[in-house]
Amino acid sequence: MVYITGVIVSEFRYCKLTREWTLFAPERLKRPKDLDNKREKYLGEIIHEKCPFDMGKEEFTPNEITRVSQDGKWKCRVVPNLYNALSVDIPSVSNKDSYFEKHSGFGAHEVVIETPNHDKQIWEYDYNDLINYFTILQERAINLKKDDRLEYLSIFKNQGEAAGASMSHSHSQIMALPFLPKKISDEIEYKKSYFEKHQRALLDDLVYEEINHEKNIIAQNSEFVLYCPYASQFAFEAKIVSKKRLSSLIEFNKSDLSALCDITKEYFSKFYTTLGEVSFNMIINNAPYKEYNYKTRDYYRFNIEIKPRIFKQAGFEQGSNMNINVILPETATKIYKEDR
Amino acid sequence: MVYITGVIVSEFRYCKLTREWTLFAPERLKRPKDLDNKREKYLGEIIHEKCPFDMGKEEFTPNEITRVSQDGKWKCRVVPNLYNALSVDIPSVSNKDSYFEKHSGFGAHEVVIETPNHDKQIWEYDYNDLINYFTILQERAINLKKDDRLEYLSIFKNQGEAAGASMSHSHSQIMALPFLPKKISDEIEYKKSYFEKHQRALLDDLVYEEINHEKNIIAQNSEFVLYCPYASQFAFEAKIVSKKRLSSLIEFNKSDLSALCDITKEYFSKFYTTLGEVSFNMIINNAPYKEYNYKTRDYYRFNIEIKPRIFKQAGFEQGSNMNINVILPETATKIYKEDR
Incomplete structure (x- = not known):
């Protein structure tokens, strides 16, 4: 595993049988889950009482990467994923330990907070919401491409618990990997x-x-x-x-x-x-x-x-x-x- | 779609993009789901009031294919899946309709009722329960092999709702297909x-x-x-x-x-x-x-x-x-x- 100042980050491991990689990301176990416990208080690692994606709670997300603003207020913003499966701050290195192959958890893992409105879901977005959303995705796609160690760009949105979302505030994720999945x-x-x-x-x-x-x-x-x-x-x-x-x-x-x-x-x-x-x-x-x-x-x-x-x-x-x-x-x- | 006396059975459709097949099986929509509504009555297509996998409810499953018995009572039995995604009673035929490729829903789809005991789960099985289970799987694997139209044998167990099970009575499924998945x-x-x-x-x-x-x-x-x-x-x-x-x-x-x-x-x-x-x-x-x-x-x-x-x-x-x-x-x- 790759450690940064004592914290386990993550690693890719290659399966010779399926010829697919699995990404091991123990830090993601610590994610808050408002969807599992809608009527209960946050459990575990919670450092605040309200949703960190709401307007006014910007201090609870890592430093912002970019935003779209209107009338001095943000409409859409991108931040590094606090429970990141990948990090751009570590070397991109491959190791072979006897029969086993792995690769450091190098890569980008960002969250797109699509709207400041906690209760607005994608089916309620107006044209402007969508323009903000796709424009910010485009900007990130262009910027991440500048790092020539990144080979694969993955942009996805998990909506709802059955789809693997842990937060109900509407968001997407961007991951960029140092190789192509099989x-x-x-x-x-x-x-x-x-x-x-x-x-x-x-x-x-x-x-x-x-x-x-x-x-x-x-x-x-x-x-x-x-x-x-x-x-x-x-x-x-x-x-x-x-x-x-x-x-x-x-x-x-x-x-x-x-x-x-x-x-x-x-x-x-x-x-x-x-x-x-x-x-x-x-x-x-x-x-x-x-x-x-x-x-x-x-x-x-x-x-x-x-x-x-x-x-x-x-x-x-x-x-x-x-x-x-x-x-x-x-x-x-x-x-x-x-x-x- | 393939129809048998007015009932839609199922069909495989080939995706040229992923080169994978999808099996379309509309009949499976009618399955009872005791796991989704544990405390409610069965919904929809229910023709009986209790679990059809229990001892004494054999009349609610299709005709038995095989069983393992002890002291005159069954310990493990195999029946065709009532909500079958595949049927052995239709021809195995491939069609190409302009650009689209499909194959009839030919194949076997069976249910292994692992135990007569509604509340006994696999972690409670004793050695005899497991011998009965693997012996009956072996018998089915040998018998289905005799039909040389079948190329792929799939044996699996879904336990619990998150794993896609619709019945809580412990069971496995056997599917046999006329071709290999990619x-x-x-x-x-x-x-x-x-x-x-x-x-x-x-x-x-x-x-x-x-x-x-x-x-x-x-x-x-x-x-x-x-x-x-x-x-x-x-x-x-x-x-x-x-x-x-x-x-x-x-x-x-x-x-x-x-x-x-x-x-x-x-x-x-x-x-x-x-x-x-x-x-x-x-x-x-x-x-x-x-x-x-x-x-x-x-x-x-x-x-x-x-x-x-x-x-x-x-x-x-x-x-x-x-x-x-x-x-x-x-x-x-x-x-x-x-x-x-």
């Missing part, structure tokens, strides 16, 4: 080879077919399409994909960001009407930093996945990596589109 | 190539290193080793691996089964003392039927994985397939081994 390197390799063969991006072809198929399309605008994928892993899973040659938030201009806000707002309005306050994971997929260049736009397409966590993944999924889904995407699409 | 075909390919290179099974080498490393070993007997793997994905994850050249339950003789019962009993005794009634998935990994022959023993090793579901998998895991684990395996091992 899933991602396999994906990139496959997308590159698909491009070499067809001279088209794989996701462009899939979107083309989904649009032809019609039944899974929830909505479109000039720049994005929103649909429930044909082989969705989760009930009511939805995806937003760029129809332009955009591979990362880094490349978005103002009009791209604006179109993204429109379709995101439309989706979450339907999400809330259809499912209510259901837990979900949102994954904002950008081309990884590794080997990123102008050619990346050939084979990689920016996309957002929303995976509601209504039904549990169980032993079959763990063993086979194959999901059982009880709702067909065409059924989910129909329900999303119903007027209510 | 995760499994990748794994087999990798294990075969490892054997070609080293003339040793990959899991033998990993077990050898874990035994040398010592810190992660919970227990051993002459035939099996029980340990917390170096790169465990879940907190307190444990693994039981055959030290002999056994690749599947099919190959176990009486003494192998006996040694497996011993180590399983020892593990679950430690599990209960350490973690209490925590949810977990248990995955019993056998060499897949596809291409199974005497050479399979060269590269594949029978093993059981137990994955406690204490912490949730969230957006980072969904996006990267990399897990964050807050407990190091050497810490978990130490806690498992503590006298209490």
Whole structure:
């Protein structure tokens, strides 16, 4: 393990069997959990009485990295994760100890506090809230890219307890790792080879077919399409994909960001009407930093996945990596589109 | 979708992006859920008032496939899953509809009712309970293998709501599919190539290193080793691996089964003392039927994985397939081994 002044930080360990890495982060055990004990006081390591993400409680978060302000007040801010699984302040080093391989817990781990309003959830965001949110994500994506030790950028939002959130105040997380997870390197390799063969991006072809198929399309605008994928892993899973040659938030201009806000707002309005306050994971997929260049736009397409966590993944999924889904995407699409 | 006399059965759909299949099984929406509503009456599709897995309620399960009896009473029985995701009574057919690929929901889906005692959980099983359990699994593994349309055998146990169980009466599930999931075909390919290179099974080498490393070993007997793997994905994850050249339950003789019962009993005794009634998935990994022959023993090793579901998998895991684990395996091992 890597220690910083006596504190265990974290480490990556490589599994030779699955060829996947696991990130060990004992510090995260200390996180407060307001979702587990809504009606009780905070337990354990609590150093304050109220939510540290609220306006006026800025002293309880680590030093701010950036913010979006309006009329002198912050609307959206990014801070290092207090219970960080990764740290940029340690060396990025790989070790091999006899048969075992590990890597120091080098990387970035940040929290995006999406709104100062403790009770406002993403389905209540107006256009300005979303512009602030995506603009700050873009800024962080651009800045983290400057550290050329970082190869993989992960942006995600866990909403609700079943999706792994520990705080109810609306937030997202940004992690940047010093290597690509196997899933991602396999994906990139496959997308590159698909491009070499067809001279088209794989996701462009899939979107083309989904649009032809019609039944899974929830909505479109000039720049994005929103649909429930044909082989969705989760009930009511939805995806937003760029129809332009955009591979990362880094490349978005103002009009791209604006179109993204429109379709995101439309989706979450339907999400809330259809499912209510259901837990979900949102994954904002950008081309990884590794080997990123102008050619990346050939084979990689920016996309957002929303995976509601209504039904549990169980032993079959763990063993086979194959999901059982009880709702067909065409059924989910129909329900999303119903007027209510 | 495949219909049998008007009932939607299920279908596999292939995702060209992840190259994984998803199994769509709308019938499973109708499952009773005693775990979600412990103190309420059964909801929905309930056709009886008590647990259908109890002794005396056999009429509420589909026709029994096999049982282990003692003194004229059943101790363990296997029935088709009433809310089956797969059916052996439909043709195994693949379809390609323009860009989309699917496969009929052909396959086996069975429930192993492990005990007639509604309140007895696996950590309370005596040696006989475990012998009955593994013997009946072995019998099913041998019998399903006779259908040469089945390529993949999945045996798993979901315990507790957080692990996806819908019934509290102790049970396991058996699924057999007409093809290998991508995760499994990748794994087999990798294990075969490892054997070609080293003339040793990959899991033998990993077990050898874990035994040398010592810190992660919970227990051993002459035939099996029980340990917390170096790169465990879940907190307190444990693994039981055959030290002999056994690749599947099919190959176990009486003494192998006996040694497996011993180590399983020892593990679950430690599990209960350490973690209490925590949810977990248990995955019993056998060499897949596809291409199974005497050479399979060269590269594949029978093993059981137990994955406690204490912490949730969230957006980072969904996006990267990399897990964050807050407990190091050497810490978990130490806690498992503590006298209490």
